[in-house]
Amino acid sequence: MLPSFDPGRPFAEQLDRQDPLARFRDRFYLQPGVIYLDGNSLGLASRDAEASLLLVVADWKEQAVEGWTGGERPWFYLAERLGAMQAELVGASPEEVLVTGTTTTNLHTLAAGFYRPQGRRSKIVALAAEFPSDIYALKSHLQLHGLDPAEHLVLVESADGRTVDEGQLIAALTEDVALLVHSAVLYGSGQLLDVARIAAAARQQEIPMGLDLSHAAGSVPVRLTDWGVDFAYWCSYKYLNGGPGATGALFVHRRHFGRAPGLAGWFGNTKATQFRMALEFDPAATAGAWQISTPTVLSSGPLLGSLELFREAGMANLRAKSLRLTEYLMRLTDHYLAPLGCRVGTPREPDRRGGHVAVEHPEAAAICRALRAHGVVPDFRPPAIIRLAPVPLYNSFAEVWQAVQVFGQIVAAGEHHRYAADPGAVS
Numbered sequence: 001m002l003p004s005f006d007p008g009r010p011f012a013e014q015l016d017r018q019d020p021l022a023r024f025r026d027r028f029y030l031q032p033g034v035i036y037l038d039g040n041s042l043g044l045a046s047r048d049a050e051a052s053l054l055l056v057v058a059d060w061k062e063q064a065v066e067g068w069t070g071g072e073r074p075w076f077y078l079a080e081r082l083g084a085m086q087a088e089l090v091g092a093s094p095e096e097v098l099v100t101g102t103t104t105t106n107l108h109t110l111a112a113g114f115y116r117p118q119g120r121r122s123k124i125v126a127l128a129a130e131f132p133s134d135i136y137a138l139k140s141h142l143q144l145h146g147l148d149p150a151e152h153l154v155l156v157e158s159a160d161g162r163t164v165d166e167g168q169l170i171a172a173l174t175e176d177v178a179l180l181v182h183s184a185v186l187y188g189s190g191q192l193l194d195v196a197r198i199a200a201a202a203r204q205q206e207i208p209m210g211l212d213l214s215h216a217a218g219s220v221p222v223r224l225t226d227w228g229v230d231f232a233y234w235c236s237y238k239y240l241n242g243g244p245g246a247t248g249a250l251f252v253h254r255r256h257f258g259r260a261p262g263l264a265g266w267f268g269n270t271k272a273t274q275f276r277m278a279l280e281f282d283p284a285a286t287a288g289a290w291q292i293s294t295p296t297v298l299s300s301g302p303l304l305g306s307l308e309l310f311r312e313a314g315m316a317n318l319r320a321k322s323l324r325l326t327e328y329l330m331r332l333t334d335h336y337l338a339p340l341g342c343r344v345g346t347p348r349e350p351d352r353r354g355g356h357v358a359v360e361h362p363e364a365a366a367i368c369r370a371l372r373a374h375g376v377v378p379d380f381r382p383p384a385i386i387r388l389a390p391v392p393l394y395n396s397f398a399e400v401w402q403a404v405q406v407f408g409q410i411v412a413a414g415e416h417h418r419y420a421a422d423p424g425a426v427s
């Protein structure tokens with residue numbers, strides 16, 4: 001929480017002087033003249049991630065095939081090693097986390113194991129405000145079982161178009177439900193859901209539950225083991241700064257160790273017997289059983305450095321600064337941008353918001369384009385959201401202040417009208 005609030009720039013500078021994490025900013029590649037507030041879409045490159053990637057490339061050059069088991073970073077164990085390195089970030093034990101695949105493919109893998117429709121218990125519950133890829137994946141699993149998504153996919157609606165009421169979600173967990181999947185932090189409004197409460201209700205109804213942590217991992221404290229969720233999956237290129245297309249991660253709760261993965265592959269085999277090349281699959285006794293293929297070593301390399309940064313900074317410190325940054329941004333929005341027709345769509349309560357702020361304006365797409373033209377990088381999400389993510393590892397309070405000034409000047413002058421509303425292929 002901020003001790004006080006003042007809309008002037010000196011207040012931002014004072015917050016920066018008091019920021020214990022300010023020194024981490026220099027570890028990142030920041031472009032001169034650019035205020036980058038899109039770390040919830042693609043986190044910035046750090047020198048640490050670059051260095052670890054180059055070490056992995058050096059291993060390839062110098063060790064060739066010996067790199068699988070030799071050197072300091074043997075690739076054969078890389079998925080497990082990186083899983084263990086981020087276990088604490090997501091409140092899991094090291095054997096419960098694996099760095100493998102990508103977000104949507106991991107959801108497919110996990111759903112193949114955890115979605116087991118039986119008789120009347122056949123439905124999947126998800127959120128209408130969910131990231132579309134998750135919904136596409138879940139629909140395809142229904143179809144693989146010969147079930148019609150129109151009947152068997154229950155999408156819990158948002159009453160206000162922004163947030164989800166946990167009570168309403170829990171009410172949807174009826175006895176005909178075979179799987180629940182949802183994001184911990186919504187990609188649109190940035191709402192952080194009360195996962196502990198939802199997970200307890202799912203457990204009570206004996207409904208397997210999967211959690212998408214794409215907007216949570218590295219941004220908010222997560223306690224997967226304690227919450228008792230059955231599985232989770234997330235990407236590494238948003239708040240974890242693993243680079244474009246970085247290898248994703250998955251979690252399987254230890255009570256499911258020994259359970260056969262839905263989709264098997266030789267890298268899910270017990271390490272000791274994998275190279276016997278037997279045709280009988282001998283799954284690992286950990287989450288490692290859910291690894292299918294050879295690790296994507298070059299897409300995992302940056303995480304060795306990036307995850308070390310998180311350990312150094314500490315998740316509690318990062319969350320404390322993130323909450324200050326987002327509160328400051330919301331206060332500035334109220335002060336400077338609300339009179340210009342903007343409103344904050346993110347919940348105000350600290351325990352109900354993630355790492356970004358959704359600023360709403362009917363001309364959001366055009367405003368985003370104008371902001372980018374002025375060196376402020378946000379992103380646009382339909383229908384009318386400008387997402388601004390001040391990231392505690394590399395953004396400053398002064399940048400937040402400056403970005404809001406630029407935003408206000410654009411809208412006050414109507415300058416965004418010069419930009420077509422078309423946000424382009426990638427926003």
Ligand SMILES: *Cc1c(COP(=O)(O)O)cnc(C)c1O
Nearest residue numbers: 102103104131183187212214235
């Ligand atoms: C970013 C994101 C994804 C991305 O999926 P990929 O398979 O990595 O392309 C999926 N789900 C959510 C909730 C996301 O935020």
